[in-house]
Amino acid sequence: MYTTELQKTGKIENLEDPQLLDAFEARVAADEFIEPKDWMPEAYRRTLTRQISQHAHSEIVGMLPEGNWITRAPSLRRKAILLAKVQDEAGHGLYLYCAAETLGTSREQMVEALHSGKAKYSTIFNYPTLTWADIGAIGWLVDGAAIMNQVPLQRTSYGPYARAMVRICKEESFHQRQGYEIMIAMANGTPEQKRMAQDALDRWWWPSLMMFGPPDENSPNTAQSMRWRIKRDTNDELRQKFVDVTVPQAEFLGLTVPDPDLAWNEEKGGYDFGEIDWEEFYAVVRGEGPVAKERMKARREAWDDGAWVREAADAHEAKRKQRKAA
Amino acid sequence: MSSDWPLWEVFVRSKGGLAHRHVGSVHAPDAELALAHARDTYTRRLEGVSLWVVPSAEIVASDPDQAGELFEPAESKIYRHPTFYDIPDEVKHI
Numbered sequence: 001m002y003t004t005e006l007q008k009t010g011k012i013e014n015l016e017d018p019q020l021l022d023a024f025e026a027r028v029a030a031d032e033f034i035e036p037k038d039w040m041p042e043a044y045r046r047t048l049t050r051q052i053s054q055h056a057h058s059e060i061v062g063m064l065p066e067g068n069w070i071t072r073a074p075s076l077r078r079k080a081i082l083l084a085k086v087q088d089e090a091g092h093g094l095y096l097y098c099a100a101e102t103l104g105t106s107r108e109q110m111v112e113a114l115h116s117g118k119a120k121y122s123t124i125f126n127y128p129t130l131t132w133a134d135i136g137a138i139g140w141l142v143d144g145a146a147i148m149n150q151v152p153l154q155r156t157s158y159g160p161y162a163r164a165m166v167r168i169c170k171e172e173s174f175h176q177r178q179g180y181e182i183m184i185a186m187a188n189g190t191p192e193q194k195r196m197a198q199d200a201l202d203r204w205w206w207p208s209l210m211m212f213g214p215p216d217e218n219s220p221n222t223a224q225s226m227r228w229r230i231k232r233d234t235n236d237e238l239r240q241k242f243v244d245v246t247v248p249q250a251e252f253l254g255l256t257v258p259d260p261d262l263a264w265n266e267e268k269g270g271y272d273f274g275e276i277d278w279e280e281f282y283a284v285v286r287g288e289g290p291v292a293k294e295r296m297k298a299r300r301e302a303w304d305d306g307a308w309v310r311e312a313a314d315a316h317e318a319k320r321k322q323r324k325a326a
Numbered sequence: 327m328s329s330d331w332p333l334w335e336v337f338v339r340s341k342g343g344l345a346h347r348h349v350g351s352v353h354a355p356d357a358e359l360a361l362a363h364a365r366d367t368y369t370r371r372l373e374g375v376s377l378w379v380v381p382s383a384e385i386v387a388s389d390p391d392q393a394g395e396l397f398e399p400a401e402s403k404i405y406r407h408p409t410f411y412d413i414p415d416e417v418k419h420i
Binding site for chain 2: 032033035077080081084088144159162163171173174176177178180181184245248249252
């Protein structure tokens with residue numbers, strides 16, 4: 001899973017030593033990697049901390065819509081697969097928290113920011129998973145969009161982030177394929193199953209396109225992020241790529257993409273597609289998504305309910321130390 | 327006879343962007359000398375752009391005798407691999 005940078009603090013200003021800044025810009029322009037102990041502009045550190053932690057939060061919150069279906073998966077095979085996928089998402093969250101920590105923000109601060117509602121995560125997880133077909137659509141579309149976003153990030157300029165992305169991308173392919181396999185089964189099943197598949201595509205198509213973030217003309221820090229190689233492609237470029245590879249996959253399933261304006265454009269060698277409802281996107285970013293409150297409540301409850309485990313582990317370690325000292 | 331200096335494990339980043347990799351160890355009385363020895367022992371031919379040294383005694387390792395039980399659960403879960411899923415050849419980019 002992935003989220004584009006959602007929280008913006010206005011225009012980023014550089015109030016740095018110009019010599020250090022020039023040297024940094026030259027390194028990044030030469031496609032060198034920046035490592036935790038290297039000098040970096042504060043704005044670079046802040047932007048990355050925000051982006052990596054939001055990405056981590058998205059992995060963690062992303063477990064909820066799918067975890068919701070583990071007990072109801074239609075066979076033992078599907079249950080084992082879904083369990084493994086949700087487990088992967090937890091792992092991805094941990095890789096990313098580790099990468100973010102190298103920038104000087106503690107795990108505790110990040111978790112606190114998520115639970116207090118201060119930190120953002122991908123808008124996609126604030127939509128409900130109503131039927132089993134949604135689990136197929138999430139793997140196919142949501143993980144597909146995530147892969148589209150994450151593949152170029154394997155060459156992002158911050159070393160620990162890039163290396164986390166390499167590991168994540170390697171694991172992500174199974175997520176998309178298991179989802180598409182569910183869609184194949186549903187689309188070729190009973191008429192009712194096919195209807196469920198179409199309904200899932202109808203509900204997840206537009207939110208998946210929104211995963212790439214606001215349009216380029218409304219993404220004021222894109223230029224700086226591209227120059228610093230934090231981003232390697234713009235939101236609109238990645239969105240176009242996603243549409244171009246996904247539409248034929250929908251056609252193969254015999255499903256209809258819910259966009260009357262969708263049409264192949266021979267000249268540009270890609271699809272034209274309809275206007276995205278950006279009002280809905282910004283409302284979900286503000287925390288008004290259909291199940292935003294439920295997600296945060298589940299997250300906080302999981303944290304609070306796990307408190308005794310963390311305390312017990314600490315108590316055990318304290319006792320062991322005491323015994324060792326004695 | 328004096329005892330050996332403590333052992334330090336050495337990790338080298340071979341080039342920018344790659345992770346540090348374990349290459350071996352050195353004996354040294356302190357961290358600073360451990361770095362110096364590591365440089366002389368393991369990077370005489372431009373093997374790296376960054377070095378880490380970690381006191382060997384601080385490394386906690388899994389028990390090789392337990393490796394079977396420890397890693398078996400991953401062995402049986404072949405559905406974690408993308409090739410487990412049958413996707414028709416005509417479907418591209420997936």
